[in-house]
Amino acid sequence: MKILVTGGAGYIGSHTVVELAEAGYEPVIVDNFVNSQESVLAGLRAILGRDVPCYRVDCIDRAALRGVFEKEPGIGAVIHFAAFKAVGESVRKPLAYFENNTGSLLTLLEVMREFGVENLVFSSSCTVYGIPDALPVTELTPTKPASSPYGRTKQMCEDIIHDTAAAPDAHLRGILLRYFNPIGAHASARLGELPLGVPNNLVPFITQTAAGLRDKLTIFGSDYATPDGTNVRDYIHVGDLAQAHIAAVRRLLERTAPEAVETFNVGTGHGNTVLEVVHAFEQASGLKLNYVIGPRRAGDVPAIYADAIKAAQVLGFTTKTSLLDSLASAWQWQLTLADG
Numbered sequence: 001m002k003i004l005v006t007g008g009a010g011y012i013g014s015h016t017v018v019e020l021a022e023a024g025y026e027p028v029i030v031d032n033f034v035n036s037q038e039s040v041l042a043g044l045r046a047i048l049g050r051d052v053p054c055y056r057v058d059c060i061d062r063a064a065l066r067g068v069f070e071k072e073p074g075i076g077a078v079i080h081f082a083a084f085k086a087v088g089e090s091v092r093k094p095l096a097y098f099e100n101n102t103g104s105l106l107t108l109l110e111v112m113r114e115f116g117v118e119n120l121v122f123s124s125s126c127t128v129y130g131i132p133d134a135l136p137v138t139e140l141t142p143t144k145p146a147s148s149p150y151g152r153t154k155q156m157c158e159d160i161i162h163d164t165a166a167a168p169d170a171h172l173r174g175i176l177l178r179y180f181n182p183i184g185a186h187a188s189a190r191l192g193e194l195p196l197g198v199p200n201n202l203v204p205f206i207t208q209t210a211a212g213l214r215d216k217l218t219i220f221g222s223d224y225a226t227p228d229g230t231n232v233r234d235y236i237h238v239g240d241l242a243q244a245h246i247a248a249v250r251r252l253l254e255r256t257a258p259e260a261v262e263t264f265n266v267g268t269g270h271g272n273t274v275l276e277v278v279h280a281f282e283q284a285s286g287l288k289l290n291y292v293i294g295p296r297r298a299g300d301v302p303a304i305y306a307d308a309i310k311a312a313q314v315l316g317f318t319t320k321t322s323l324l325d326s327l328a329s330a331w332q333w334q335l336t337l338a339d340g
């Protein structure tokens with residue numbers, strides 16, 4: 001069974017391609033490589049022992065996307081990762097985010113309908129919850145105004161999928177996966193996060209600081225109402241997160257879901273503060289990290305972590321990798337990158 005993976009050369013996408021192949025599916029990658037690198041394909045080859053078909057296509061380009069569906073008959077499901085994901089950049093370039101993130105979904109849905117492909121797994125985010133009133137957030141926690149255009153595109157894409165699946169003649173079945181904070185790398189250290197330029201996200205910033213590529217980590221605020229004053233997030237190993245997609249694809253293909261579109265949180269169910277992550281990294285790497293406390297970052301949610309019960313009960317999905325092991329894998333990956 002072929003599974004089309006848009007953004008399959010990206011961080012979460014590439015780990016999902018590995019898990020799909022190892023679960024017996026035939027992943028087919030579509031990626032425009034604006035925020036990913038060709039070297040990922042070599043990493044996939046090293047892990048899987050074979051090439052994964054990959055099309056250099058922008059999902060917004062309908063003719064090119066149609067071409068992929070024509071060349072790859074028998075696609076059973078699509079996992080749609082392809083999107084811009086930098087919160088700060090989305091504030092500076094909102095139109096680019098609305099055009100790219102919603103535009104690529106619209107094109108994809110139209111092409112899927114044309115080719116009779118009915119199953120879609122969509123990369124959503126815990127950012128759709130905004131600043132929640134209560135923790136942990138369940139899938140029934142009401143969404144709040146997003147703190148960035150990026151977050152709003154995720155909310156809009158969820159709505160687009162719901163409305164498309166609810167149309168009278170629709171055959172679309174969707175699973176919306178609301179990711180918490182993915183971290184870490186493949187155990188082989190052949191795949192991991194490859195941020196272009198200065199990383200926005202915490203863990204690549206930590207590993208680059210430990211590797212001497214950055215002077216110091218600035219912790220964005222220590223005056224939040226959290227156990228140590230720093231933000232709380234739910235950090236999930238990227239390989240575990242990838243597994244959630246396999247469970248979602250299986251569920252779509254089994255056609256057992258009572259609703260056309262289902263939503264799942266994908267997190268560990270535990271929150272950790274930024275300082276806890278820093279100290280866990282120090283333990284995992286045996287290094288001291290140079291860090292300072294700085295001002296708050298605009299748009300940061302003080303605390304959020306998942307209620308992971310629905311994913312466990314319905315998808316049979318639970319995480320396996322500890323925070324310490326996740327950070328150790330991120331560090332191994334950083335060391336591999338340093339070796340060139």
Ligand code: UD1
Nearest residue numbers: 085125126127200201202205218219220231233274300301
């Ligand atoms: C954000 C989005 C998430 C999105 C992800 C993609 C929200 C609520 N979350 O996650 O939906 O998928 O970006 O990039 O919008 N931190 C520091 N110093 C640093 C970097 C980060 O202290 O140099 C702190 C942040 O303040 C935050 C935590 O580390 O508390 C995690 O930050 P980050 O990795 O950027 O992810 P989020 O902002 O949680």
